[in-house]
Structure formats: structure tokens, C-alpha cells
Amino acid sequence: MDMLDRDGLTEREFLEQYRVGDYERPSVAADMVIFTVTDADEDNYRKLPEKELRVLLIQRGGHPFLGKWALPGGFVRPDETTEQAAARELREETGVDNVYLEQLYTFSDIGRDPRAWVMSCSYMALIDSGQVQLKAGDDAVSAAWFKASYRLLRERKELIEGGYVKKLLHELKLSSDHGELVATVEWTMTATETSTASSYAIVSNDGLAFDHAKIIAYAIERLRGKVNYTDIALHLMPKLFTLTELQQVYEVILDKELLKAAFRRKVADLVTETDHYTENAGHRPSRLFRRRLEEIR
Amino acid sequence: MDMLDRDGLTEREFLEQYRVGDYERPSVAADMVIFTVTDADEDNYRKLPEKELRVLLIQRGGHPFLGKWALPGGFVRPDETTEQAAARELREETGVDNVYLEQLYTFSDIGRDPRAWVMSCSYMALIDSGQVQLKAGDDAVSAAWFKASYRLLRERKELIEGGYVKKLLHELKLSSDHGELVATVEWTMTATETSTASSYAIVSNDGLAFDHAKIIAYAIERLRGKVNYTDIALHLMPKLFTLTELQQVYEVILDKELLKAAFRRKVADLVTETDHYTENAGHRPSRLFRRRLEEIR
């Protein structure tokens, strides 16, 4: 039996007569923080190259933020989810598909886009640099991989009436052949007796469009957090890799050195050993591993 | 010097002439999962009452989902962020302000609202049940606190070509004087050599509107995760509480019993002891604690 509403309509009748009101609606963009890891140049062939964490940025070819660098992204269409929009953008921008993709946060500060009311539903993608070939030909817009560094500059905790305020100031530095972009982002946590609220603010920004410095900072923090308790970092690796390479990836994400023995114990059940070894490395060969997909034990 | 775009406009000129296109845009709602903890009735005055985790739901007074129960929420307005919209809804619904509020996830499945294209930016709020007084008078819509239980029903892992699929089936049960709502939600993780994707699906649903079963399930999982490594649970407590009460809250969130000694060690530096004690409890009095807001040590 169908229920009737106050106007005596069934649900089907209601939906047939329903018209979307003409109140204002936001545009929703899916913006992507696409991470990969590359090898730095190394002059000494016997030394291992260092790893670098890189983020894909696109130089804006029109206003607003003309000439600034922005995250790849685009508006969500009515026939797709935000995730599908993100996957579509990723495919268009890098040609890759079927990679790790995770929703981060929806940014909705008023005025974050000077043109109009636009929210950004942000995603993080992790891809193996071997997989991707930037379409360098299409130079109406230029895209580039920027080396990312994200460091704590200052930490402060102040006691206030009935609680405290904690502020962390981070510097985000992005560098590539196209130059260096630097932003500082402050995270503020206000704790009172009943509540704890936290927010991000961009303190300074040189070269990044919109609030994208915030989004990248948020993505790096999510990545750092998850590296410690998931196998997420393995999505940045090629099919076969050495444990030292994996450790370098952890180190470049966390921006801190790890102890070899402890690291190997920690990742032991995230990987499966293979019978392959590195060759012609100028030193002892290393066993190659792959991401573990089977049951443990 | 101002940069000029392809049309020879400065950024200011561009923004002045900019008009929002008339392509379709979604409505964005802020939906809230509001948690609190209450005492169950206890006949024996010497025994401590059990704690119950509760979620606020509102019975729908119109189509669609007439008569079903939904999360409190509403559309985000052009002059506010999603977070401000969530805080506003929370204030309107419960009268509380200045509580713990955290963005969860933005749900955007197509067809999730049968009327129109609506995304839900969901939030979780934690409030102390002592603070809140439901406006029971306003009965155009009825609101009620439902006791939440969220349990794993089945766990399956299947090997597939080049990876595996892991499925977790959970049962969400919400009960109150208004009856019992039951939904089952399946979380599917598909891991292949290069990617890991996961998604939620509602398998069965009796009494909840929209995809709110998913949102509540997601909120409970977030709450369970954060309880272990933050002081988030303290936002569910009154100003003064005993460690046994705090342990009960942890237990009801995690749906598992904890060992007293280990629990006390774990929360020791999240709380500050006071000189107050419980009285007339029918047994040994207990020291009262409050949430630690000062520096540790």
C-alpha cells in the first residue's frame, strides 16, 4: 500500500510532479593530487639514485590565476559520481587507469574560486612512474611533475581561556624545471572543554592557483598517515622492486630515515619475494619483491 | 604588471565579464551523524547502568521516503561552507553548539536522491548527552535517538585473476521506542596488481531513507578507528566522569570488552584527575576525571 503525503500524493505521483527549485547551486569539481615517485639523477653509477615524491600540476592558460600552477581536475557531470569524474580526469591527464584512488576532503570555503561558487571534492591518486607517459605534445596547457617537500616550520601551543590553541606551520615546496613554488600552510586546532575544531589556512602562496596548496598539504598528510598502517605505498612501486627501493619510498614520503632491519620486519607481510634479482648494479644484487596479493600464510 | 589572457583581458576584467554557465549543477546537502552516549535503565541500583551509543534520526514527513527515518541535514547555502551548514543544522536540531564536528565523506552516487542530483557531504558530531535537550514539542517532524549496533556478519576473501576481492558484510541495527531499523551494508575491496578500490553498497534496508545506512556505517567505522589513537571519545563524556564510565564508552563504541588495567594505562594522559568522587553509589566511590587540556607533564 502506498503512503500518501499531506497533498494526498503517492511517492510516484510526487516524483512525477517534482521540479527542482531555482535556488542557487554550487559547481562541484573533482581535483586530483596525483603522486608518483621518480629517481633523482645520480652521477656515481655505483650509488643508488635517491627517490623523489612528485605531484602533477598543470599551468593555467586562462584567468583566473593565469600562469599559476593548479591541480588537474574538472567539473563533475550529472551522470557520474565524484569518483568517476576523478578517474576520468586522471585518465585524460595521464592516460593511466585502474590505479589507487582515494577521496580526501571536500573544500568549500566561500571565495575559494573568484569566479563562482565552486566546491572541490579532492582525490589522491598513487601511480607507478613507469606506467605513465605525460603527453608532452599537447602544450596548449603544460603539465609537469613537481618534486614535493613538506616540512614543519613551527609548532606552537597557547593556553587560552578554557582550553588551548595549537598551531602547526608547514612549508610546502614544489620544484621542477619550471621553477619552484612555495606556500606555507597553517593548521590550527582549537580545543575547549566541549569541542575540538581544526582548520587549515594558507599563510603565504607563491605560484599555486586557488586553495590548491591546502589540498596538496592535506594529501601529503593523509599519505604520511596511511603509509604507517596500510600497504598504500606499494601502489607507487613498479611490479618488481627491491626492499631498499621500497624503504626509500617510505623515507621520501615520511621525510625521515628508517632503520633497515626494522623496516624489513615491518613490510615483510606486505610483499612476496620473487626469484629475480637486480643485475649489473655495481654491487651485490638485490632480491626483487612484488606486492602481496595472496592470503598471508 | 597584470597578465593578459588570450582575449587580452586582465584578471579583473575577466572576472567582471565572467558569467556562470548554465550547465547543470548538483545540490549539495550537509548530512549529520550525531552521536551521543546514554545510560540504559538499570533495575539494581547497586549495579552500574550500561552505556548505549545513540544516533539522532528524523522521521520524514513528506516524499520521498515518507515515514522513513533520515539523518538530520539540509542544503548548503551560497554564503556558507559545508561545515557551517552542518553546524547550523546541528544547532537547529539539537540546540547545541561548539561540539566536536568532523567531515566524513562526500557521497555522490547517481540516483541516491530520487528527486534530483544531490550530493551529500556528511559530517559526524559527538555530543555529551547531558548537554542536549531534544525539542520534543515540535512534532511536525519527530526526532529520536536510536541505539546503534554495528556488527560484522560475514567476511569473505576470494582470489580472482590477478588479485583478490574482499567483502565485509555488516549489519546496522538502530532501535528506539519508535521501533527497530535494520540494514546490511557490504564493503567491497578489490585489489589487483596496480590498484586497490573499495566501495560500499546497501544490501538490505528496512526503515532508513536515502543511502543513509551507508553514511551511518561509514561514521561508525570512522569513530571506531579514531577512538584508538585520539581523544575523540572524550567528546561524548560530561565534564566530570569516572574512568569506568569512559571505559564503558570505549566498549560500546568498539563493541568489545577491554581490560581495566590496560585501559587505564592507555587513557592516562588523555585525562586529568580531579579531587571529586562519585557519591551514594552503593559501592566504593570512584574518582572523577575531566578531559586533559593542559600540556602533558
Added chain:
DNA sequence: TGAATAGTGTCTGTCAGACAGTATCAC
């Protein structure tokens, strides 16, 4: 042989799980 990385063994301190024991109130 030397320069470099690969890989393992083991000590130690911390911490969670487990459980037992003592303390203290209201009636």
C-alpha cells in the same frame, strides 16, 4: 681488493594482554 649495497642476528626497552590481588563504600 675495495666500494658499495644486501641481508641477518640479537640486545634492549617499551608497552599491551592477562590476571590476581587489595581497597572501600552502602546497606
Added chain:
DNA sequence: GTGATACTGTCTGACAGACACTATTCA
């Protein structure tokens, strides 16, 4: 005293940090 909860002490095993040692390749 009884029945209930409050609170503490301590054993044990797991595990991460730290460091040292051995192994192996290639020029």
C-alpha cells in the same frame, strides 16, 4: 559481613629501536 565497584601490581610475550655483523657483487 556481603556485594558491588575501584584501583594497583606484576608477569609475560610481542615488537620496534638500535647497532653490529656477515655476504655478495662488479670494476
